Structure formats: C-alpha cells, structure tokens
Amino acid sequence: MARPKHDYASHIANRIGTGAFDPIYDTKAGRAADRSGKAWAGTVIAVMLMVLAATNMISVERWAASQPPGWATETVRQIADLWDDRMAEAGLTAPREALAASYSEVKTTEWTEVEAWINEAAPAP
C-alpha cells in the first residue's frame, strides 16, 4: 500500500536520502524508543542540574546580582551565595575555581613570557 503523501517517517527517510538531514536523526524511534529517549534525556538533565547546583551556584548568584534590585532577586542571590559557600567548604567548587584560575593566568600571558619559554626550550648552542 502506498504511504500517504505526508507520512512523516517516509518524508524524513526521503530527506535523509538526499542528504538534507543529518543521519543522526535516522533512528527507528517508535513509541518505546521515544519513552526510552525521554527517560534517558530526563535523567541526564536531572543529574546535570544536581551536579551544576553543587559546583556552579556562583552563576546563579552572579545572575541575581546583575538583575535590577528587588526582594526576589536579592533573596535568590543570598541563597545562592550561602549555598555556594557551603559547597566550597565541601570542596565541590574547587575544580571550577582551579580551571578558572588557570585559564585566567593563560589569558594574561605576555609575549615576553612566551619568548622566555621559547628560549628555555631551545637547545643551548
């Protein structure tokens, strides 16, 4: 039996065949696959949010601090600040802080320092 003109699966399959869409979409995503995909994606989001809440609450604090002052943003800022302090005491913010510090150091490198490294690395005459 011929497929209806706007059957979604055959439309996508035809478009993939012409290279229009990425083959990453070419999956046999039935209802079961959809449930599995959503369960997987939902778990990923939930775990990511927990990890980021433990390690990166400073972003929320900075966002709240950049908003027009008000009781809501001030409350969010104070809670985020407190939470971030607790996480820092537990050492959970250390990886982000270490990376930020190293990256900041790289950003401020001067040409003279690069020259010195090159001279150090060059074999002595």
Added chain:
Amino acid sequence: MLFPTLVFGVFFLVVLFSTWSAARNNAARKHILLAASFVFYGWWDWRFCGLLLLSCILNWAAGRALGASKNEGARTVLMVLGIAINLAILGFFKYYGFFLENLSQVLTYLHIERDLPFLQIILPVGISFYTFQGISYVMDVKRRDVEASPALTDVMLYISFFPQLVAGPIVRAKDFLPQLRQTPSLSREMAAFGFLLIIWGLFKKTVIANELASGLVDDVFFDPAYYGTTDLLFAAYGYAVQIYCDFSAYSDIAIGCAALLGYRFQKNFDQPYRARSFQDFWRRWHISLSTWLRDYLYISLGGSRQGKWRTRANLMITMLAGGIWHGAAWTFVAWGAVHGAALVIERSLGLARAGRSVISLVITFHVVCLAWILFRSATFGDAITYLASLGNFAVPMEALTPFLAGLVVFGLALNALPSRAIEGLAKGLARVPAPIAALGLAAMFLAVEAMRPSGVAPFIYFQF
C-alpha cells in the same frame, strides 16, 4: 532572551518538560510551543509580537488562497502578492530609513529641497529570518512542494518556532510542516546530539566569539588607524573566527534545542574556512540562507539555464540580494558584490571545477576575510582606513596577546576537525548510561562556565 543565559535555560526546561507531558496530544503540544515562542519573542519587546502574528496570518491566508486555487495564472498572482506583502513588511521596517537617507543625499546633490517623511522605526529582531520563512511557505505551496496548511497553528508555529525565530537557521516549509503533523519522538541519539550541540554552541559563543570581540576585534575595528599590521591582520582573522563561532553557535544551539523537542533542522554550517572555492564556501556558510537564495531567487531568475552572461548576472543579483538582506547599508551590498564577483570569476575561469589545492584554500579564505572587513566596518571610509593601515609596519603590536593569537588559531583549527565529530560523539554518548553521560556533559558545561567572560554579548546576527 539570549540563549547563553540562566533565564533561557529555565525557560527551555519548562517548555521541554511541558511538551513531554503533552506527548500524546500533538495539538496541545503545538499550542504549548506556540505560546512559548511568543513569550520568547515578546521578551525583547512585546510590541513585536503583533507584527509576528500579522506575518503568520498573512502567510497562512496566502497559502490557503493558493491551495484553493486551481488556475495557474491566479496561483502565480497570489504567490507574487504573498511575496510582495512579506517584502513590503521587511522593506518598511528594515530599509525605509536607508532608502530615505539615500534619497535625501541624491536630492541634495541635485539641489532639490524636500522635507522627507523620516520616521524612527525600531527594527524588530529576527524580521529578516521569519520573513524569508514566510516567503518559503508561500513559494513551496505554489510549487506544490508542500500542501497549504488548513491549520493556522501549524503555519504560526513554523514561522515563530522559538529556537530558530530570531537568527535562523531559515527552515523550509517543506521540511518543517510535515514534522508538525505527527507527534515527534525523541531517541537517545537525538537527545545526546541536542545536548552536545547546545554545549558546543555555548563554548563557541561565550569562550571564543565573545573573548575575541571584547579583547581584539571591537577595539581594532573602532580605530584601525591606531594599530599596526599584525594587530590589523589578526583582528581581520579574529573577526572571521568571531562571526563563524558566534553565528554557528546560535545555529548549533537552535538545532540542539529543536532536537530535544523532537524536531529536525538541517545543518547550517559545515566548516566554512576549509572551502577551496567560493562555490564551496557557500555550500558551507549559512547553508540555510545560501540554499534559500539559490532555490527561491537564483533558480527563479533562470539560474544557469539561459546562457553565460545571464548566469553571471543572476549570480551577481543573488549575492547582492544576500548582501542587502544582512543590513541596510552599502557596506553589506559591497560585501555581497565581492562574493558575487568572486563566484562569477570562478565560474568564468572554470576554477570551481578545477583541482583544488591548499593554495586555493588560502586564497579563498583571504578574499573571504577581505569581504569581512567590509562587512564589519561601519562605513566605506572605515573599511578603506582599515585596509590602508595594514601597511603600518612600523607601528608596534598593541592589542594582540599570545592568548588572543592562540584563540584565533584555535578558532580556525576548528574547521579542520572531522566534519561529523559531534554526530560521532553523540552516537557514543547515547550508548552510555544516563548518569555517566550527565557527569560528562556537566563537566563540559562547567568548563565552559569557568572559561567564559562575565556578561553575554548579543549574537551578531540578531541585528539582521
């Protein structure tokens, strides 16, 4: 509402879980997405929503009229009318001031005094993108590539779908409308692809593009005469990297968000700076615009079917239209002219078909950078000053630091990555248990957060 902000993150999660909760009811799902799209758009200025709504209704009505008409002559008239209305809206908001300014200069030159009706018009964000989508719908219906949608909701969602609403990719009606007719599904691969694209986009925008803009490009382009050859050269390369990382980041995040919502968008960038000809470049840069211009303008003009000279003229017209689409300024027209001329020369000399070497890559890249100088400069005068200052060999290096030089090189090196790297990574990630995948993704996100400068600059293409 900018993508790399906490507000958008919260907004997107609310929309995502709301649509998942309406998984079995496609109509409810589309209403949620439609409401979310108007909230997203109204976040900039709620008054813009009226214009967006008007555009949606006009295109839906044009499609309905086209669908109902059996007479080809009448269908052609309806299509032209539909396109004219879209272009009139775009023309008024985007080009009215530009037209009057130029008219005023011509009248002054001719010693004619007239009070011209200048207006303070705010350019609605994303108008160029959704207008082109409206035209795509009307033309696809006329060409019978897609059936006219009886449902206003579908056309509204096609035009206003928030991931691509303000800076593309320009989605085709024939690609998107059929997707709206069935409840989309989400596989693990699509979800992994979506997550990775979003994080990759955030990295390119916040770590590379914003850093290059604030550390090098903006300062050098503001006063090019002050800087020497090295700074100017690296600022030009830096802008090439910045605009690529900025715009492709928006596209990546848009495609990633759409993927998580279960919809497919085509790739919009494919490592453009590895192009070895201009034809190749336009197959890799802003693919949704270049294919739009090819299918709806170049081919409508006759394409390459009507002789050499007509083909060359069609190429030039198409690229000039591409230039003016970017903005109401002569520098954009000149940018389009440079690309049009390059394509004409390439075609005339048969260079696009010839064996391509690394030398062709270098030449193509440098002509593209030359055109970017025109694109980035506020006026022709600024562009000429920039080009003339490239000879300031005696002026010492002022703006370029080792970090920024490294960032430019790194940004260019991204074009040498395997072309399907993200897709390959997504397939691998999809096989990993969700908590482990989440830890990996969180680590990537955290790294981006640690490296990004504070604050978020708007995406370059918002102004178009």
